[in-house]
Amino acid sequence: MTMQTEMTDEAVVASGAAGTPVPETGQKILAVRDLTKIFGPGCGECLASTGPLADTNVCPRCGSIIALAEVGFNLYAGEILGIIGESGSGKSTVVKTLYFDLSPTGGEAVFHHSDMSFNLFTLNAAQRRWLRNHRMGMVYQNPHLGLNFSVSAGGNIAERLLVCELYHYGKIRTLVRELLSRTEVPPGRMDERPGGFSGGMQQRVQIAKALATRPPLLFLDEITTGLDLSVQARILDLILEIQREFMTAMIVVTHDLGVIRLLAERTIVMKHGRIIEAGLTDQIIEDPQHPYTQRLVASAL
Amino acid sequence: MSSMILKTEGLAKEFFLHEQGKTIPSCTNVDLEAHEGELTAVTGQTGVGKSTVLKCIYRSYLPSMGRILYYPAHGGRIDLAVASDNLVLELRRREIAFVTQFLHCLPRRSTIDVVAEPLVARGIPRTDAREQAAVTLAALDVPERLWSIPPATFSGGEKQRVNLARGIVQRPRLLLLDEPTASLDNETTERVVQLIGSIKAEGVAMIAIFHQPDLVRRLADRVIRLFPPAPAAMTMGETWP
Numbered sequence: 001m002t003m004q005t006e007m008t009d010e011a012v013v014a015s016g017a018a019g020t021p022v023p024e025t026g027q028k029i030l031a032v033r034d035l036t037k038i039f040g041p042g043c044g045e046c047l048a049s050t051g052p053l054a055d056t057n058v059c060p061r062c063g064s065i066i067a068l069a070e071v072g073f074n075l076y077a078g079e080i081l082g083i084i085g086e087s088g089s090g091k092s093t094v095v096k097t098l099y100f101d102l103s104p105t106g107g108e109a110v111f112h113h114s115d116m117s118f119n120l121f122t123l124n125a126a127q128r129r130w131l132r133n134h135r136m137g138m139v140y141q142n143p144h145l146g147l148n149f150s151v152s153a154g155g156n157i158a159e160r161l162l163v164c165e166l167y168h169y170g171k172i173r174t175l176v177r178e179l180l181s182r183t184e185v186p187p188g189r190m191d192e193r194p195g196g197f198s199g200g201m202q203q204r205v206q207i208a209k210a211l212a213t214r215p216p217l218l219f220l221d222e223i224t225t226g227l228d229l230s231v232q233a234r235i236l237d238l239i240l241e242i243q244r245e246f247m248t249a250m251i252v253v254t255h256d257l258g259v260i261r262l263l264a265e266r267t268i269v270m271k272h273g274r275i276i277e278a279g280l281t282d283q284i285i286e287d288p289q290h291p292y293t294q295r296l297v298a299s300a301l
Numbered sequence: 302m303s304s305m306i307l308k309t310e311g312l313a314k315e316f317f318l319h320e321q322g323k324t325i326p327s328c329t330n331v332d333l334e335a336h337e338g339e340l341t342a343v344t345g346q347t348g349v350g351k352s353t354v355l356k357c358i359y360r361s362y363l364p365s366m367g368r369i370l371y372y373p374a375h376g377g378r379i380d381l382a383v384a385s386d387n388l389v390l391e392l393r394r395r396e397i398a399f400v401t402q403f404l405h406c407l408p409r410r411s412t413i414d415v416v417a418e419p420l421v422a423r424g425i426p427r428t429d430a431r432e433q434a435a436v437t438l439a440a441l442d443v444p445e446r447l448w449s450i451p452p453a454t455f456s457g458g459e460k461q462r463v464n465l466a467r468g469i470v471q472r473p474r475l476l477l478l479d480e481p482t483a484s485l486d487n488e489t490t491e492r493v494v495q496l497i498g499s500i501k502a503e504g505v506a507m508i509a510i511f512h513q514p515d516l517v518r519r520l521a522d523r524v525i526r527l528f529p530p531a532p533a534a535m536t537m538g539e540t541w542p
Contacts, residue, residue, distance in 0.1 A: 026391065076387060233408040240407065244421065262407055266386050280360060280386050287362040291319035298320070 035107035040064025082264030137210030141222035154190030200231030312367035345527035400468035478509035
């Protein structure tokens with residue numbers, strides 16, 4: 001199997017550092033079909049008795065929570081896709097299942113990269129770990145989920161390089177320094193623990209860590225929520241630069257229409273675990289079709 | 302004869318507001334054409350849906366009825382009313398640009414980068430893109446001392462010119478202009494008129510809305526006049542006399 005050979009290929013790290021081949025636009029990188037996640041025992045009526053029409057995501061019969069119900073979408077190389085919705089809509093669950101933080105109850109997600117296809121939910125633990133470390137990146141809303149606070153900022157990034165089999169101390173430090181200056185964290189502070197950093201700086205260390213392997217696919221989960229506006233602008237700017245420079249495809253999860261408008265060209269709107277509307281971002285904002293989206297847009301500041 | 306770039310057939314747009322349970326008609330039965338190197342002006346009183354037509358063509362609005370036939374550079378024909386999101390995005394990157402009345406851009410980014418941005422998105426190296434942006438900004442009389450500053454603090458007229466520069470710098474096949482001179486003084490308007498004339502000569506097709514009838518007369522090769530939607534009675538099921 002080709003995947004097996006590449007998994008042990010040390011060149012992956014080298015090419016990651018020097019720049020992976022730039023994928024072409026219009027190439028499908030991720031295809032998600034019928035993605036479903038149910039917390040609880042689940043029953044035959046879970047999907048039919050919940051959703052936007054029923055106005056709940058709790059199954060009235062068995063009490064299970066339907067976090068995702070038959071969610072499907074495509075993501076193309078180099079594009080930023082926004083997922084917007086209120087808390088509890090299931091938007092974070094989408095990226096958590098794709099990044100293997102949660103296992104789905106059903107559905108399929110196929111990740112395409114350099115002539116290979118990975119059926120994400122059928123992979124074994126080692127294969128998942130490999131993909132997570134080499135081909136994907138995640139930035140969490142809460143830096144405590146993405147960073148280890150008991151090691152230095154540089155150590156956090158080095159850890160990701162180490163799992164990619166880059167062992168040379170000098171090379172690691174050079175790369176870490178580059179990544180930190182790229183994300184506007186003073187490299188002089190690389191040996192400090194992230195606990196002493198501001199919230200915005202912690203997010204930028206997380207972004208540097210996620211980018212360490214130049215992954216073609218990046219998940220960003222509410223990464224500017226709770227940051228002040230000037231810091232927010234810098235992070236959004238950084239994300240767009242990264243997208244341009246590395247052609248990274250991203251899924252941006254947020255409840256903030258402003259963030260979606262600036263970052264995403266296409267947007268998915270979710271409610272009660274379902275996609276209720278999808279389209280070009282400016283169309284979603286200027287001509288929303290679904291009652292919920294109309295209310296969401298009308299109540300934005 | 303110049304070749305046709307776009308044609309709408311029976312284009313209509315109405316908005317359904319769920320909260321109020323109301324349908325708001327905007328434009329109805331719009332037939333227009335845009336040709337290479339020509340400007341089509343959309344006229345009519347306020348509220349007849351002039352901007353709606355442009356937004357439907359750009360797909361910021363989903364048309365309710367009709368076809369929007371676009372003839373792309375590589376041949377063939379695309380109905381923009383039903384084309385996939387990704388195809389529309391590709392056309393926006395390469396062929397169709399829209400100068401709206403408002404400037405939306407990333408905070409903190411300098412004016413010259415805001416203008417160069419669409420070129421960078423096409424893969425043009427940043428230094429080349431900046432050079433072209435500088436030429437366009439200068440042609441629109443935006444003072445050079447402003448180029449390195451984000452446009453957030455600019456006056457209405459300055460923002461409008463930055464917006465215009467960002468559309469024109471792309472030399473798209475089809476340029477949509479929504480009141481590009483609304484907040485400009487006479488002298489600057491004259492600059493814009495000259496620039497529009499010169500990109501027309503380069504072959505850019507334009508569909509534009511102008512505030513001043515005088516500009517329509519000077520710049521338009523075709524004029525489409527829109528009329529207010531039929532009175533509410535008609536939507537109740539009565540027939541038009």
